[in-house]
Amino acid sequence: MSELTLTVMRLGFLAVLWLFVIVAVQVIRSDLFGTRVTQRGSRRESGRQQQAAARQAAAPPQQRQQAAGGRQRRNAPTKLVVTEGTLTGTTVALQGQTITLGRAHDSTIVLDDDYASSRHARIYPDRDGQWIVEDLGSTNGTYLDRTRLTTPTPIGPGAPIRIGKTVIELRK
């Protein structure tokens, strides 16, 4: 094989290797800028456009809630979803087990929240398979919508349960 071919292959190989590295870095770059910061109402004077956008953003979840309320038949929720707070996005599959919430390490969902008690609340199914949320004598209370819970209360899918800064709901 001629010297020239080998030199071209050698330099070509290094070029291809670095091209791969550059492409990989480009992928990381697109990943870094893959988030969007939504300004919500902090600058209200900036016009109605933003407000309209905020309202649009707020609308779909409300609709979803209504829809969830509408089809509250006997098909039971299958998972519990944390929709707000530090654990946002965490899901727990509902398989008939009791779910405990609180700051204690052995809770099913360990809340990292100054407003939560160590054993704050629990969610469990009754004999008919209806899911019940019960406050376990917490300091700051457990809220279903706006009402503070005093007794074990049945919950349906989509109803937001608020504990401090954390909001959870059941989903199908």
Add this chain to the structure above:
Amino acid sequence: MSSTTNTSTHHTSTIGAIGTPSRRNTELALLVFAVVIPVFAYANVGLAIDDKVPAGLLSYGLGLGLLAGIGHLVVRKFAPYADPLLLPLATLLNGLGLVVIWRLDQSELLQSINQAGNAASRQLLYTAMGIALFIAVLIFLKDHRVLQRYTYISMVGALILLLLPLVPGLGTSIYGAKIWISVAGFSIQPGEFAKIVLAIFFAGYLMVKRDALALASRRFMGLYLPRGRDLGPILVVWFISILILVFETDLGTSLLFFGMFVIMLYVATERTSWIVFGLLMSGVGAVGVASFEPHVQQRVQAWLDPMKEYTLSRQGVGGHSEQAMQALWAFGSGGTLGTGLGQGHSDLIRFAANSDFILATFGEELGLAGVMAILVIYALIVERGVRTALAARDPFGKLLAVGLSGAFALQVFVVAGGVMGLIPLTGMTMPFLASGGSAVIANWALIGILLRISDTARRPAPAPAPNPDAEMTQVVRP
């Protein structure tokens, strides 16, 4: 209306991903690229050595492509939101390693001293086993938090793995370091697997204890000194790593083990004092052991004056390591752009040319440009691991990702630093590049766990419901 505007003044901004693409197609494109590069290198080696395209090109390319393709399909099915870079980067390193091992197999010198021959085909088999374990991790480990349950079992498991080479009859001593066990004709390096198991234990342990370790401390000369009783665990880990150094005479495992603990301790507690303590303790330990352990002393001498060791060894009067100097020559003769694949003379390193010293071959045949590219690829793997830790939502996942990528980074540093003469040589191998079954299999499992954590971390969060009563329920009652 009024309630919406009220809350909006409190929630000034929300950070959300745009559509959260799964990026699997990006991964596929990169993966094709990562298979094509080693095939190109393979053809290049064949042309340089035999003047013809090697006969095994098609089967080799198909083999690597098939393994990568299966890995990709499993990721697509079982971890759809996982990081798109980890799999292509690991595949590229593994492929390049295979090419260079095959290239050293062609060396008549290495064949004549029985150091090479069919190492490449064995390595391809180990790669297949590694990918199989990678797939098994992705399929059976549905949620990385399950590992948290096995915190203390992991501790016992890791200790057993680390101490196995000391069991008489099972452990084998290869050129001074007792880090191997031989089972049914195979020699296994348990330390490679211990790395992963230990990361699980440290993550589980530190997650529970980090508050005590971080908060209960006294301030002294700008450093937060931990309480005496909180020093317990770090002392125990330090003592075990010293034991490994003394009885297995292996610098690498000992350093990796202790370094990983210090990194995770620092990440868990945010206290710089732990790093100061860790560096002090490892310094004291290394110097102390080096003062009486002959094997470690030889390594240090070969590091301080490789030329002297080389000449002594050549003249047959003492001298223990020719390789340290030979590796430096290999890097030197490579220069900036290298001699070209298949045209170097790194086979003169003879023993361990395709395992511990494989980076020297890269240095000679690809030059500084090639070695820098390899090191950047390693750095990218570590970066993706740390990014996964940042994105992970649960503290256990964060610590585990940091521990695994920290161990990976330490291993690369220890090997590359040793071969290049920055630190004394240790008996560890370059992840994915070097010939060696345990290392390849364990590192594929490590990538699998990282992908699992990143899948959980990057999965799009469900849309939050509007909550008009945020401030109502966040009142602390007196």
